[in-house]
Amino acid sequence: MAPRPHAVVLPYPGSGNINPALQIAKLLHRGGVYVTFVNTEHNHRKAGADAVRGHDGFRFESIPDGLDEAARGAQDYGRGLSISTSTRCAAPLRDLIARLNATPGVPAVSCVVPTALMSFALAVARELGIPSMAFWGGSAASLMGHMRLLELQDRGYLPLKDASCLTNGHLETTVIDWIPGMPPISLGDISSFLRTTDPNDFGLRFNESEANSCTKAGALILNTFDDLEADVLAALRAEYPCIYTIGPLGSLLNEGIAAGDADESSTSGLSLWKQDTECITWLATQEASSVVYVNFGSHTVLTPAQLAEFAWGLAESGHTLLWSIRENLVPGGGLAPLPPEFVDATAGRCCLTTWCPQEQVLQHPAVGCFLTHNGWNSTCESLAAGVPMVCWPGFADQFTNCKYACEVWGVGLRLDHEVRREQVAGHVRKAMESKDIRRSAAGWKAKAAEAAAPGGSSYQNLKSMVKAHNSVTDQL
Numbered sequence: 001m002a003p004r005p006h007a008v009v010l011p012y013p014g015s016g017n018i019n020p021a022l023q024i025a026k027l028l029h030r031g032g033v034y035v036t037f038v039n040t041e042h043n044h045r046k047a048g049a050d051a052v053r054g055h056d057g058f059r060f061e062s063i064p065d066g067l068d069e070a071a072r073g074a075q076d077y078g079r080g081l082s083i084s085t086s087t088r089c090a091a092p093l094r095d096l097i098a099r100l101n102a103t104p105g106v107p108a109v110s111c112v113v114p115t116a117l118m119s120f121a122l123a124v125a126r127e128l129g130i131p132s133m134a135f136w137g138g139s140a141a142s143l144m145g146h147m148r149l150l151e152l153q154d155r156g157y158l159p160l161k162d163a164s165c166l167t168n169g170h171l172e173t174t175v176i177d178w179i180p181g182m183p184p185i186s187l188g189d190i191s192s193f194l195r196t197t198d199p200n201d202f203g204l205r206f207n208e209s210e211a212n213s214c215t216k217a218g219a220l221i222l223n224t225f226d227d228l229e230a231d232v233l234a235a236l237r238a239e240y241p242c243i244y245t246i247g248p249l250g251s252l253l254n255e256g257i258a259a260g261d262a263d264e265s266s267t268s269g270l271s272l273w274k275q276d277t278e279c280i281t282w283l284a285t286q287e288a289s290s291v292v293y294v295n296f297g298s299h300t301v302l303t304p305a306q307l308a309e310f311a312w313g314l315a316e317s318g319h320t321l322l323w324s325i326r327e328n329l330v331p332g333g334g335l336a337p338l339p340p341e342f343v344d345a346t347a348g349r350c351c352l353t354t355w356c357p358q359e360q361v362l363q364h365p366a367v368g369c370f371l372t373h374n375g376w377n378s379t380c381e382s383l384a385a386g387v388p389m390v391c392w393p394g395f396a397d398q399f400t401n402c403k404y405a406c407e408v409w410g411v412g413l414r415l416d417h418e419v420r421r422e423q424v425a426g427h428v429r430k431a432m433e434s435k436d437i438r439r440s441a442a443g444w445k446a447k448a449a450e451a452a453a454p455g456g457s458s459y460q461n462l463k464s465m466v467k468a469h470n471s472v473t474d475q476l
């Protein structure tokens with residue numbers, strides 16, 4: 001009998017990558033693959049012992065991220081973490097794989113599955129002769145855009161000529177209409193990392209090379225589904241045939257739970273933040289489609305003035321609110337920068353929380369629209385739940401996601417970067433009331449469910465992906 005396949009799943013150490021990577025790990029495990037899920041030591045501790053206990057054929061391990069403690073609170077923490085993981089994690093990963101391979105009862109590692117921004121792991125896999133699959137945590141369109149950053153440079157669009165390009169409308173009015181599979185798109189919507197006048201800017205170089213590295217793995221995994229991004233997927237597949245589109249991941253996972261899979265609850269989540277589940281109880285007391293849910297993900301930072309402007313816009317919308325204000329959403333702030341009058345003005349129609357079970361919130365019938373930063377997971381979770389979006393993208397791939405949500409899928413309304421309370425109130429009201437937007441959102445929800453249901457494209461792709469893991473060990 002062929003040995004059991006063993007996948008080492010290795011996410012970049014942020015919620016936007018850990019969450020979907022854990023979902024992929026669970027799906028592989030459900031398909032019979034032995035899984036080792038690798039966190040950084042810092043996140044392993046932060047998640048807590050219960051979250052990383054593991055169970056039969058599913059283990060948690062950790063490696064150091066190489067960052068010193070002082071760098072963790074630094075303003076350029078993200079950059080520091082990317083430099084440190086990409087330059088210091090290869091040796092610990094090599095050691096971990098050697099240790100796993102020498103552990104009695106543990107099958108030999110047969111595939112390494114890193115997320116984007118962890119391409120050092122692909123190099124380690126190549127060096128050890130182990131197959132690999134890379135997971136790009138954004139949309140297919142954002143991958144295509146990031147892969148074209150070098151070409152944008154060759155064609156003279158990058159680096160930006162001077163700093164005025166950032167503010168004079170250049171990013172909005174320069175339209176790129178030659179990226180395969182993509183509709184004409186403003187330069188600024190391709191990626192935030194191109195907002196630089198420095199050709200050697202770290203963010204630009206790192207993100208371009210990481211996107212292109214993903215396609216050097218044996219296969220590419222995407223949290224999207226074929227109907228959602230048909231054109232850009234066709235263009236990507238023309239160059240990289242082995243792409244598994246298995247989104248929305250949450251829907252695919254729920255298929256199994258609905259079918260009575262016993263194992264899922266034991267690895268239910270891995271939150272780096274303390275989750276508040278009381279908001280779900282509160283949602284149960286609200287009428288259908290009556291609540292505006294507000295959440296800016298795990299990295300977005302607001303100034304106190306932006307927070308106040310959002311607060312007044314939301315209050316003026318007149319709707320009931322569920323607002324998740326992460327403890328560092330306003331640095332050093334917590335809830336403190338909220339105007340006290342806002343709390344009075346929304347008394348009885350506002351639930352404030354710090355970190356909630358977002359997928360559960362979005363799936364709740366009481367939620368009517370989502371004010372979001374358009375991180376890809378949030379965007380995908382909202383599409384899967386059929387919830388219209390009010391979009392305020394800020395960095396990375398969020399502009400691309402916003403463009404598609406508003407202009408391609410017809411499920412969102414875009415806010416200007418400068419937050420103005422009248423616009424927030426107006427867009428929220430429209431997203432809650434527009435029949436057209438609600439119809440589009442319901443349509444994508446149905447298509448997402450179809451993709452994840454038995455026989456659907458994502459369901460079939462997951463089966464093929466698991467088969468690919470098994471076929472590696474068949475050859476051993």
Ligand SMILES: O=c1ccn([C@@H]2O[C@H](COP(=O)(O)OP(=O)(O)O[C@H]3O[C@H](CO)[C@@H](O)[C@H](O)[C@H]3O)[C@@H](O)[C@H]2O)c(=O)[nH]1
Nearest residue numbers: 015016019137138297298299355356358375376377378396
């Ligand atoms: O209160 C909360 C807030 C968030 N989440 C979850 O955290 C994840 C957040 O991911 P995402 O929406 O993608 O936002 P970021 O955390 O900002 O994600 C980073 O990673 C993403 C995937 O690569 C990119 O698309 C984003 O631009 C980047 O900021 C989602 O699964 C949410 O469900 C919760 O469970 N509870």
